[in-house]
Amino acid sequence: MFSRINILTTRPLASSTRLTTRAFSTSLTRFARAKDPTIPNSSIKVFREIPALRQWRKQQLLDHRNVGLVPTMGALHAGHLSLIRMAAKTNSSVVVSIYVNPTQFGINEDLDSYPKTWDRDTQMLAELDRELADEGGNLGKIAAVFAPTTGAMYPSGPPGQEVASKGSFVTITPVGEVLEGASRPTFFRGVATVCMKLFNIVQPDNVYFGQKDIQQTVLIRQMVKDFCMGINVEIGETIREADGLAMSxxxxxxxxxxxxxxxxxxxxxxxxxxxxxxxxxxxxxxxxxxxxxxxxxxxxxxxxxxxxxxxxxxxxxxxxxxxxxxxxxxxxxxxxxxxxxxxxxxxxxxxxxxxxxxxxxxxxxxxxxxxxxxxxxx
Ligand SMILES: Nc1ncnc2c1ncn2[C@@H]1O[C@H](COP(=O)(O)OP(=O)(O)OP(=O)(O)O)[C@@H](O)[C@H]1O
Ligand SMILES: CC(C)(CO)[C@@H](O)C(=O)[O-]
Ligand code: BAL
Incomplete structure (x- = not known):
């Protein structure tokens, strides 16, 4: 059973992966130091801490701008971009979160090597935002990227990745226990917990998830319903490579x-x-x-x-x-x-x-x- 859940083994990281991870944290740290940072060649704000994001969110409410959230773990591709486009159709302000959430990775999974491509991600977002502006049609804009620190997301320290770890978790059962949840026993606990946090922080009117992770969409709908969260959940179709492989x-x-x-x-x-x-x-x-x-x-x-x-x-x-x-x-x-x-x-x-x-x-x-x-x- 255990060998089935090792989606990636604990081999040492390839040097290219180590470099990518280091480059990611360096460029993100630059954003953390700047005052009111924005993505280069765009007006997209970058938030790393919660208070500034909350203040911005309050202003959106006062300005009668509705907010759509697209949660991601970065390494953006056309699947993510299609969700952002979808969000821009009905929200004046779109927030994209980029956060590789440790608690949804099992102890033998690929947390350390998960692809991190911050510079490319932000460039893609700036380009898409320009496209949305050029297209007219009253589309909303990509207003902000929320790329939180783990300290901000887990103020009491991140709970461990083990099944028996203690901490403040959201669990949605039985949907979170079957299929992906059976093979990755801490996965949906981590997803529900981080999404609850993201929703509490951003307070979106609408949230966007991809059909590719279909069990995740069922779980999020269940969570929003059972916790009376008053958020509209939209699902975007799976975007595929030319031969039909789901982008991931x-x-x-x-x-x-x-x-x-x-x-x-x-x-x-x-x-x-x-x-x-x-x-x-x-x-x-x-x-x-x-x-x-x-x-x-x-x-x-x-x-x-x-x-x-x-x-x-x-x-x-x-x-x-x-x-x-x-x-x-x-x-x-x-x-x-x-x-x-x-x-x-x-x-x-x-x-x-x-x-x-x-x-x-x-x-x-x-x-x-x-x-x-x-x-x-x-
Ligand atoms: N091919 C796709 N088409 C549409 N949405 C997608 C696609 N791939 C991912 N998404 C959605 O994008 C959101 C963020 O997903 P994530 O950042 O984990 O990307 P991913 O490609 O699914 O990565 P992973 O390889 O970790 O599964 C999720 O709601 C996910 O369902
Ligand atoms: C929803 C999510 C961003 C939570 O970390 C993640 O599970 C994903 O990218 O599908
Ligand atoms: N897209 C789902 C995130 C994960 O597999 O960890």
């Missing part, structure tokens, strides 16, 4: 060899969707062909030589209720269902001289994806 900050870990096989999960989910579209409603009818495809692809790879092949493990392929993420045996046509999956791309065997092993230098990479099976209209 962690894709940089794959390297060339594993990237070529990374579509296995998407392909398996599409086969399952095909069965549903052809009238299949039972678990076996829908998931059977998906599991079979994954098994065949794995078999095909295992018959290649070690210097060519890619090994992967399917963690789960799930057919679940769209409101609870609990597994279903038969799809209720009036509700539809969520097909989702996670695959662990194992470290490459027999790496070749000069082979691209990805940003972190080769450990296993966890990929997730999903498809929403729509309700059938009667």
């Amino acid at each position: 900050s962690r894709n940089v870990y794959l390297g060339e060899r594993r990237r070529k096989v990374a579509m296995v999960l998407r392909n398996a989910l599409r086969v399952a969707e095909g069965s549903y579209n052809l009238g299949g409603r039972s678990r076996d009818e829908i998931l059977g062909p998906a599991n079979e495809l994954a098994r065949l692809l794995s078999f095909e790879q295992l018959h290649l030589s070690p210097e060519e092949r890619v090994r992967f493990e399917v963690d789960y392929i799930s057919l679940a209720d769209p409101e609870t993420m609990m597994e279903v045996d038969v799809v209720d046509e009036s509700k539809g269902a969520i097909l989702s999956g996670a695959v662990k791309m194992l470290p490459v065997e027999d790496p070749q001289e000069g082979e691209d092993l990805g940003l972190a230098g080769g450990p296993a990479v966890r990929l997730i994806d999903n498809i929403i099976l729509k309700p059938v209209k009667v």
Whole structure:
């Protein structure tokens, strides 16, 4: 069980990763020292501490400007940008948070090597903000980036990353315990806790999350409902690479060899969707062909030589209720269902001289994806 949750092992960091992390903290520290810092060539404010952000938020309220929040962990890509665009359609001021939240990473996960690309992120935000201004159409602007220190986010010190750690946590069960939560036992506790903090700090009218992390969207909706938070939760579609792979900050870990096989999960989910579209409603009818495809692809790879092949493990392929993420045996046509999956791309065997092993230098990479099976209209 434990080996299944090691999305990345504790290998020493590749030197490029160490450098990236150091460069990230140096450029962020510069922002912390400046008075009223903004992103270069833009009017986007950068907040690192809570009081200044609160003061700014109060002014938005007085100016009748509504606020949308897009929470991220940085290493921005087109998936994040599409959420920001979505937010700019209905909010005068968009806040993007960039914070790699330690409490959602398990002890053997990739907290230390998580890609940090502050300069590139801020450049992307400045460019997008200019595009939004040029497009007209009364779009809102990217008003601020909230890139808090861990001291600000965890004033009593961050609770440990272990399952048994004590501290002030938000837990949303049972949705946080299944699927991703079963494989990453501290993940959703960390996500719910940090999102509760972000929502309390920014006090957004609307928040934006990506469908790529579908269980996270169900959990956040549940949290907002159960804690009577009065925030509107919007979900943006999954943005994909040209071949259909869901964009993810962690894709940089794959390297060339594993990237070529990374579509296995998407392909398996599409086969399952095909069965549903052809009238299949039972678990076996829908998931059977998906599991079979994954098994065949794995078999095909295992018959290649070690210097060519890619090994992967399917963690789960799930057919679940769209409101609870609990597994279903038969799809209720009036509700539809969520097909989702996670695959662990194992470290490459027999790496070749000069082979691209990805940003972190080769450990296993966890990929997730999903498809929403729509309700059938009667
Ligand atoms: N391909 C995508 N399309 C749409 N939204 C996305 C996509 N990838 C991530 N998001 C959303 O962006 C928000 C921030 O996610 P995050 O910063 O963790 O990026 P990520 O690419 O999901 O990284 P990771 O590799 O850690 O999963 C989340 O709401 C997430 O669902
Ligand atoms: C929502 C989130 C920013 C919380 O750290 C993270 O889980 C993510 O990026 O999806
Ligand atoms: N996008 C989800 C964040 C995580 O996997 O840690």
